[in-house]
Amino acid sequence: MKAVLIAAALVLGAGAATAQQFDYGFAGLMGKANRVTLPSLTLASGKPVSDAPIDLKSGTYYKMKIVADGSAELALSGGDFFRAIWINEIVINKIEVRPMGVHSLEFDAGGEAEISFIAISPGSYSLSIPGSSGDSQKAVFNIR
Template sequence: MIGRILAVGLAALAAAPAGAHDFGFAGLMSASNREDLADLTLASGKPVAAAPYELKSGGFYRIKLVADGSAELALSGGDFFRAIWINEIVINGIEIRPMGVHSIEFDEAGEALISFVAVVPGSFTLSIPGSSGESQRATFTIR
């Protein structure tokens, strides 16, 4: 009986699609599935992002938000934050594991590192509230 169960399990493994990802013990959040994205910048008169971000649903990502303190600035984007699962936000070595986020605001210079799994396909933005310029937002496309 155990031999039969083992044979069925091995057959299922052999039938896995070509290119199937072995995530290992950490699952989706394994180092082999993690990608560090280009930083987002919060600075008076400077673009938030250098280019749009292309993400893969199920991909594990880290992105750093860097504020230079030149102005009190925030990034807001409830739709984006609802399309991802946030693992943690790290600020000054303090790890925060939120249930939900709508915006992150910097009153002075600092950094925040967000690690997340992209979930819902679509196009989303993080933008500086009250701004209308294209350079004052970051666009994320999840495929």
């Protein structure tokens, strides 16, 4: 009912109503109370991508940095992981990308990307360096 009255007031020009007047603060899945910052993933020649498996909770909003030191041209690939999450954005050099789908991120030189997403489908997924087979060359995500 409140939403109908607000919409009617706006349509009829009953003043400059704003979201703050009606207490519609930014909340829900992407609100600050539901935001978790994950440890950064590392892309460096001869170094592990992640120290340990990363546990995620379905329905929670996460931010994670991927940092490449430039010691080698490296990528992280994981189509299954990217299909198990909803990606809000990937930020590269202060450019925000809002993709419909991702399969991998490749770094030709040193740099940083930040990905923000909501974990969706429970299961175990990984982001790994293509062509590598060692356990330290991937990050494992467990969505519960």
